[in-house]
Amino acid sequence: MTTAAKPRPADRVPDCVDCPIRHRAVCARCETDELQELEQIKYYRSYPAGQTVVWAGDRMDFVASVVSGIATLSQTMEDGRTQMVGLLLPSDFIGRPGRDDATYDVVATSDLVVCCFRKRPFETLMARTPHIGQRLLEMTLDELDAAREWMLLLGRKTAREKIASLIAIIARRDASLRPTGAAREVVFDLPLTREAMADYLGLTLETVSRQVSALRKEGVIRLEGTRRVTIPDFERLLAETGDDSDGGFLV
Amino acid sequence: MTTAAKPRPADRVPDCVDCPIRHRAVCARCETDELQELEQIKYYRSYPAGQTVVWAGDRMDFVASVVSGIATLSQTMEDGRTQMVGLLLPSDFIGRPGRDDATYDVVATSDLVVCCFRKRPFETLMARTPHIGQRLLEMTLDELDAAREWMLLLGRKTAREKIASLIAIIARRDASLRPTGAAREVVFDLPLTREAMADYLGLTLETVSRQVSALRKEGVIRLEGTRRVTIPDFERLLAETGDDSDGGFLV
DNA sequence: GTCATGGCTTGACCTCGATCAAGGCCGGAA
DNA sequence: TTCCGGCCTTGATCGAGGTCAAGCCATGAC
Numbered sequence: 001m002t003t004a005a006k007p008r009p010a011d012r013v014p015d016c017v018d019c020p021i022r023h024r025a026v027c028a029r030c031e032t033d034e035l036q037e038l039e040q041i042k043y044y045r046s047y048p049a050g051q052t053v054v055w056a057g058d059r060m061d062f063v064a065s066v067v068s069g070i071a072t073l074s075q076t077m078e079d080g081r082t083q084m085v086g087l088l089l090p091s092d093f094i095g096r097p098g099r100d101d102a103t104y105d106v107v108a109t110s111d112l113v114v115c116c117f118r119k120r121p122f123e124t125l126m127a128r129t130p131h132i133g134q135r136l137l138e139m140t141l142d143e144l145d146a147a148r149e150w151m152l153l154l155g156r157k158t159a160r161e162k163i164a165s166l167i168a169i170i171a172r173r174d175a176s177l178r179p180t181g182a183a184r185e186v187v188f189d190l191p192l193t194r195e196a197m198a199d200y201l202g203l204t205l206e207t208v209s210r211q212v213s214a215l216r217k218e219g220v221i222r223l224e225g226t227r228r229v230t231i232p233d234f235e236r237l238l239a240e241t242g243d244d245s246d247g248g249f250l251v
Numbered sequence: 252m253t254t255a256a257k258p259r260p261a262d263r264v265p266d267c268v269d270c271p272i273r274h275r276a277v278c279a280r281c282e283t284d285e286l287q288e289l290e291q292i293k294y295y296r297s298y299p300a301g302q303t304v305v306w307a308g309d310r311m312d313f314v315a316s317v318v319s320g321i322a323t324l325s326q327t328m329e330d331g332r333t334q335m336v337g338l339l340l341p342s343d344f345i346g347r348p349g350r351d352d353a354t355y356d357v358v359a360t361s362d363l364v365v366c367c368f369r370k371r372p373f374e375t376l377m378a379r380t381p382h383i384g385q386r387l388l389e390m391t392l393d394e395l396d397a398a399r400e401w402m403l404l405l406g407r408k409t410a411r412e413k414i415a416s417l418i419a420i421i422a423r424r425d426a427s428l429r430p431t432g433a434a435r436e437v438v439f440d441l442p443l444t445r446e447a448m449a450d451y452l453g454l455t456l457e458t459v460s461r462q463v464s465a466l467r468k469e470g471v472i473r474l475e476g477t478r479r480v481t482i483p484d485f486e487r488l489l490a491e492t493g494d495d496s497d498g499g500f501l502v
Numbered sequence: 503g504t505c506a507t508g509g510c511t512t513g514a515c516c517t518c519g520a521t522c523a524a525g526g527c528c529g530g531a532a
Numbered sequence: 533t534t535c536c537g538g539c540c541t542t543g544a545t546c547g548a549g550g551t552c553a554a555g556c557c558a559t560g561a562c
Binding site: 073152202243 | 324326328329330332333334336337347349350354355378381384385387388389391392394395396398399400401402403405406407452453493494495
């Protein structure tokens with residue numbers, strides 16, 4: 001369906017790292033007109049670390065995709081107990097086509113840049129462009145698997161296993177994992193405060209702190225400051241997660 | 252897009268209660284050919300209560316939709332700890348297009364009838380029929396919301412709140428809720444054993460039993476036998492769930 | 503009838519993680 | 533420099549829920 005006559009925007013933005021949705025859902029498979037249409041309804045927003053992007057219950061007139069930085073998705077009970085229900089990393093999707101009100105709080109954990117699309121036009125475009133919907137279905141199914149994996153963690157794992165699991169997941173996802181050090185060490189920064197980790201794991205921040213200290217004292221991890229983590233032996237860490245030896249988390 | 256010339260199968264199966272996917276995803280919006288195609292790749296299976304329908308890791312060459320009965324979705328750790336991650340009621344979808352191996356155990360909790368579709372043809376049909384994918388996206392997003400709501404329950408609620416929440420959810424879903432008794436009482440049967448409830452709530456069966464007894468002794472619920480529950484005052488039950496007063500769970 | 507079985511309840515006890523409290527560390531403002 | 537506030541650590545204590553154990557009750561086999 002590619003129109004040869006028109007210039008192809010895909011050529012202008014070959015890698016398109018600035019806008020994951022367009023890259024992952026559209027570039028590779030859709031034609032020029034749709035790309036241009038997406039271009040017209042998109043805009044960028046950025047938030048400093050700590051700022052709330054969306055409050056649960058707010059009206060949302062856009063959907064968005066994380067470009068850089070980290071955000072969290074969380075719910076809070078009347079009495080203040082809060083549970084994080086998702087961690088949003090670059091390329092993750094925010095918002096739900098077909099729903100007008102936000103269900104969760106979205107908070108920027110680090111400085112954050114998102115690529116927004118006005119919701120109505122996006123929905124219209126989606127209705128006409130199956131690829132976008134299919135890509136979204138794929139992403140949603142992945143998120144569902146991650147949520148269910150997390151249910152096992154929240155319901156059945158011990159505090160120590162929870163901490164080990166979280167560290168393993170973040171380590172796996174983190175870019176700096178790839179250039180593995182000579183000694184197969186993994187080094188990365190925790191993108192979350194102890195409190196945020198507690199909210200994610202269904203623990204208190206004191207318990208998080210104690211368990212992190214315990215893992216450090218036993219040599220499962222090493223710490224520089226409170227954020228920078230070195231994992232000398234990834235297998236050993238995995239053994240602490242309680243997961244099956246081989247793969248474990250899909251997150 | 253309806254073809255006037257051909258007989259419309261939708262007329263033959265106006266309510267189509269025997270096959271929710273076809274009904275909800277297709278009947279109302281797609282044309283004859285697709286309906287007939289679905290017809291050709293579908294078949295029914297039934298399982299007695301207690302039987303495992305699919306084991307995690309099994310190869311799955313079908314997707315399916317619950318026609319009647321109740322099934323559960325659960326994961327088990329190496330040492331036997333298990334966590335239920337979903338409750339499948341009639342019209343719920345089983346399986347994931349694009350994935351060949353089952354991620355979770357599916358167990359029939361009551362006698363169960365499912366409507367299966369051979370996976371490859373279903374995927375092919377889906378690629379050509381946007382409505383099916385859209386419907387599936389909608390259902391998946393709902394499941395994701397339910398899973399996240401459950402994460403709050405697992406991570407932050409007390410045993411008593413968990414039990415109250417589960418009872419409220421089941422009561423809401425249950426058909427016999429509608430013909431509300433004169434005194435606004437709600438009566439229904441728990442479709443789960445105490446052990447299954449424990450697996451769902453991240454508790455032990457003893458704790459479930461104790462908390463159910465406590466709610467009974469305090470008059471929040473009444474019991475006939477162990478399964479049949481009467482809720483004399485639904486508001487009072489809701490007050491025990493820890494949820495916001497108004498709506499609460501979307502499940 | 504009796505026996506076995508599966509599902510449930512209840513009690514006694516213990517442990518893991520929450521709670522309460524104090525203090526350390528570090529970076530930024532004055 | 534000092535001071536302050538955010539973030540983190542550690543200790544002491546408490547309690548919700550887990551664990552272990554005994555027993556109940558209904559059903560079905562024999």
